[in-house]
Every structure is written in C-alpha cells, then in structure tokens.
Amino acid sequence: MEPSSSAGPITDEWVEKHFDHLSPxxxxxxxxxxxxxxxxxxxxxxxxxxxxxxxxxYEDVLRIAQDWQIFSSELGITVPNAAGSGSGGQMKILPVGIDPPLQRTFKRLINAHFTPAKIAPWEQPTRALVTRLIDDFIERGECDxxxxxxxxxxxxxxxxxxxHAPAGDLEEVNGWATAASLPDAEKARECLMKLAxxxxxxxxxxxxxxxxxxVVDAVLAAEIExxxxxxxxxxxxxxxxxxxxLETTAGVLGAAMLRFCADPELFARLKAKPELIPNAVEEFLRMDGSFICIARTARHDAEIDGHSVKKGESVLMYWASANRDEAEFPDADTFDLDRARNRHVAFGAGPHRCVGSNLARMNLRIALEEIVRRLDDVRLAPEAEIDFxxxxxxxxLSVPITFAPGERS
Structure with missing residues (x-):
C-alpha cells in the first residue's frame, strides 16, 4: 500500500525512505x-x-546516464504529474524517449543544427533582442x-x-510555451495543446x-526504424x-540575478572584467542549473553502489546534486570564477545529453554581458518573496528587482 503522504518537515527518515520529488x-x-x-x-x-x-x-549519476543498456529511457517511467494527483503515464518523445543505436541516428540530424558554427550567425540578433528587452524596463529602475x-x-x-516562426506569431506562441513550463497544471495543459x-x-x-x-526540415525528413x-x-x-x-535557460538567468543581488562584489567583478563571463556561465550552470533531475528505468537487474536494483524499477538521478558533490568539485558550494576543473552535468550526460547546450551557453553569455554592462546597483525589491x-x-517564479534607472540604447 502506497504511503498516503510525505508532507511535513524533511527529516533523515524522509531523505532515506520517503523522498518525494514533488514535495513543496x-x-x-x-x-x-x-x-x-x-x-x-x-x-x-x-x-x-x-x-x-x-x-x-556525481560518480553514480554519471555512470547511470552513460549506461543506456541497463538504465533505459526507452522503457518509460511512471511518475506523478505536476499537479500532484498521483497519476502518471508513459510517453515516448524523440529522441529522448529512445535509446541507441536508433537514438544516435535521430539525434545526429538535430545536432547538426546546434553546432557552434551553426548558431554563430544568431549572436547579433540575439544581442538585439536582449537589448530590446532591457530597453523596455531600464528607465523605470525596477522590473520583474x-x-x-x-x-x-x-x-x-x-x-x-x-x-523561423512567422514574426506575427512570436509573442503569442512564446507565451503559450512559457506557461506550459510553469506549475499551474490546468493552464499548462491548455497551453501545451495550443503549442502543439x-x-x-x-x-x-x-x-x-x-x-x-x-531543424524543422531535419525532423520532417527523419526516418524512425x-x-x-x-x-x-x-x-x-x-x-x-x-x-x-525555455524554462531551463530562464531558470539559470533568474538564479544568476538572485546571486547578483546577494553578492554585489560578483556583479562588480564581472562588470569590470566581462572576459570572465564565460567562466561565470559555467558556475551558474553548475550551481544553479535548472535541469535538476531525470528518470531512468532498469532494463535488467543491476547494482548501484552495492544496492540491488530490480528490472523495471525506476531510478531518479539528480544532476543538481551531482554538481555540488565535493568529491568532484572541491569547495562545491562556493561560486568560483577561477574554478580550474568544471565537468558539471547541467546539460545531462551520456547519449541523451542536451542537444541545445551551445545555444543555451550563447544565450546566457550574451544576456549576462548586457545585464552587467547596462544595469547598476541591482537589488531585490523590498519585501520580495522568492519561491521556486x-x-x-x-x-x-518571480524575481522583482530595483536598480539605478538608465537610458534606452
């Protein structure tokens, strides 16, 4: 019989026996x-x-992510939905919901459209978009x-x-996609249908x-089995x-702003030395990456660090925890712009590693470059309450800030 609830304070027993990834x-x-x-x-x-x-x-997470022959994405996993109703289901979405070798064939088609060379021409229009967004609030000295x-x-x-969406669709379809990633389950379902x-x-x-x-053409031309x-x-x-x-990149940007508000010296150092921003991007990804966990299903009986995992059992591995493992990252809870070795798994690992990592890094770098260049005296708004x-x-969910009013570009 399934436990009725895991609500209540987090105790050692909760962590050891009743861990609930949906717990507030x-x-x-x-x-x-x-x-x-x-x-x-x-x-x-x-x-x-x-x-x-x-x-x-870290060591266990990395091994499971790379061992697709035992820990499968293809078999699916039943997990409660975000509404917390306890119902679940299986879904095969390409290429995440299939394993190699077919997964590699399909992913290769997509990868070709997200290489550094392919996305390099997007830098200027991305910076123009960042500039326009900042222009919309910089004179007010405050924004969410x-x-x-x-x-x-x-x-x-x-x-x-x-x-290459029609220009007239951009605002509306982006609104649907954004809402589909947020915790209002009823609105998310509605917006997922609109997006589809x-x-x-x-x-x-x-x-x-x-x-x-x-990439649209690549998907339409793909062959499956x-x-x-x-x-x-x-x-x-x-x-x-x-x-x-979308929400993965947005989450890192929001966490970065929270760090800037809590650590003005970090903001000042990046303003003085913007060449450090690529290092900052990697630390933000490591410490505050918003892709926090993923599930696999054991294809066969297996062992993880001496524990026997039976065929068909679900395994939830936490990228966010691996990225703060002291065994891999010395002084792991310190934001270190000079960290010499940073093999974080913010984009996952193994054959299902995020195909958009180059694009995400570019978006984060450009955004941070313009934020630290144009904003000053960044602070959390008085009485701001930050919920995740x-x-x-x-x-x-929201990061209300104040700053010294500036001028539009």
Whole structure:
C-alpha cells in the first residue's frame, strides 16, 4: 500500500525512505536536502509514488546516464504529474524517449543544427533582442526580471532564429510555451495543446512552402526504424525542442540575478572584467542549473553502489546534486570564477545529453554581458518573496528587482 503522504518537515527518515520529488518542502530546502542525501544515503529507495530509487552522487549519476543498456529511457517511467494527483503515464518523445543505436541516428540530424558554427550567425540578433528587452524596463529602475527578461528571451530567440516562426506569431506562441513550463497544471495543459496545434500548423506550412534548411526540415525528413517519421512524432519532437530550452535557460538567468543581488562584489567583478563571463556561465550552470533531475528505468537487474536494483524499477538521478558533490568539485558550494576543473552535468550526460547546450551557453553569455554592462546597483525589491517551482526543472517564479534607472540604447 502506497504511503498516503510525505508532507511535513524533511527529516533523515524522509531523505532515506520517503523522498518525494514533488514535495513543496523539497522545493523550499532543495540544495541542503540533496546535500543531506549525498551524506547519509547517496543511493536511497523511496516508498513514495509506487517506489523508486534516488541517486545523488556525481560518480553514480554519471555512470547511470552513460549506461543506456541497463538504465533505459526507452522503457518509460511512471511518475506523478505536476499537479500532484498521483497519476502518471508513459510517453515516448524523440529522441529522448529512445535509446541507441536508433537514438544516435535521430539525434545526429538535430545536432547538426546546434553546432557552434551553426548558431554563430544568431549572436547579433540575439544581442538585439536582449537589448530590446532591457530597453523596455531600464528607465523605470525596477522590473520583474523573470517576467520581463528571463522568460521572454530564450523563447523569442528560439522561435525566431531556430524555427523561423512567422514574426506575427512570436509573442503569442512564446507565451503559450512559457506557461506550459510553469506549475499551474490546468493552464499548462491548455497551453501545451495550443503549442502543439501551432507546431502542427508550422509543419503543414513548411510542407507547402518548401524547406528552409533548418531543424524543422531535419525532423520532417527523419526516418524512425526504417519508416518516415509520423506527423504526431514530428510535432512531439519539435515541442520537446521548444520546451527543453525555455524554462531551463530562464531558470539559470533568474538564479544568476538572485546571486547578483546577494553578492554585489560578483556583479562588480564581472562588470569590470566581462572576459570572465564565460567562466561565470559555467558556475551558474553548475550551481544553479535548472535541469535538476531525470528518470531512468532498469532494463535488467543491476547494482548501484552495492544496492540491488530490480528490472523495471525506476531510478531518479539528480544532476543538481551531482554538481555540488565535493568529491568532484572541491569547495562545491562556493561560486568560483577561477574554478580550474568544471565537468558539471547541467546539460545531462551520456547519449541523451542536451542537444541545445551551445545555444543555451550563447544565450546566457550574451544576456549576462548586457545585464552587467547596462544595469547598476541591482537589488531585490523590498519585501520580495522568492519561491521556486521544482520538480524536474527548477526556476524562481518571480524575481522583482530595483536598480539605478538608465537610458534606452
């Protein structure tokens, strides 16, 4: 019989036996709880939601991510939905929901459209978008950084530069995509349906108008197990590409602003030495990466650090915990611009590592360059309350800030 609830304060027993990734208490006390798990039970068996394993140590997380032959994405995993109703389901979304060798064939088609050389021409229009977003609030001396900058940026850039969406659709479809990533379950479902409908229309339009040489064309030309990709699979794949890069990038930007407000010296150092911003991007990704965990299913009986995992059991591995493991990152809870070795797993690892990592890094770098150049005296707004949504992605819901009013470009 499944436990009725894991609500209540987080205790050692909670961490060891009742770990619940949907718990509001975990969202509020996230990194300290993961640190407790690494220390007490780096591989733990939770009795919540039908039972699953929780893995928090860097070495174990990396091995599971790379061992697709035992820990599969293809078999699917049943997890509660974000509404916390306890219901779950299985979904195969390409290429995340398949394993090699087919996964490699399909992912290769997508990878070709996100190489450094491919995205380099997007730098100037991305900087222009960043400039426009900052211009919209810089004279006021205040804004909700998440609503007015962090969330609009990645989606508007992606729909325009990657999918070549019609200019008149950008604001509306980005609004749907953003809402689909947030914790209001009813609105998220509604917006997911609208987004899927828009993508379906984009595909139909592309088939009529002809190819543009972009990732949409690559998806439409893909073959799955020797047959052409279906219409539904194409929609799902493009939807995953959209959602995979929006709230994840927004979450890192929001966390970066929170760090700037808490540590003015960090902000000042980057303003004085913007050449350090690429290093800062990597530390923000390591410490505050918003892609926090992912699930796998054991294809066979296996062992993780002496624990026997049975065929068919679910394993939840925490990238966010691995990235603060002292065994891999000395002084792991310190934001270190001079960190010599930073093999973080903010983009995942193994064959399913995030295809958009180059794009995310570029967006973060350009955003931080313009933020530290143009804003001064950045502070959290008085009486600001910072809450995070936190299940498989983690991001602040709102980051109200004040700053010295500036001039539009």
């Amino acid at each position: 208490e975990l969202a509020r006390d996230f990194h300290p709880t993961l640190a407790r798990a690494r220390s007490r039970c780096p591989v733990a068996r939770s009795d919540q939601h039908g039972g699953f394993w929780v893995v928090t140590r 950084f998440m609503a007015e900058f962090a969330r609009p940026l990645p989606g508007l850039a992606f729909f325009d530069l990657t999918l 409908g828009w993508i379906a229309g984009l595909i139909e339009g592309r088939r009529k108008d002809g190819p543009k040489g972009d 020797g047959r052409p990709i279906t219409f539904e699979e194409a929609v799902g794949t493009l939807q995953l590409l959209v959602l995979g890069g 949504h936190s299940t498989f992605n983690r991001a602040p």
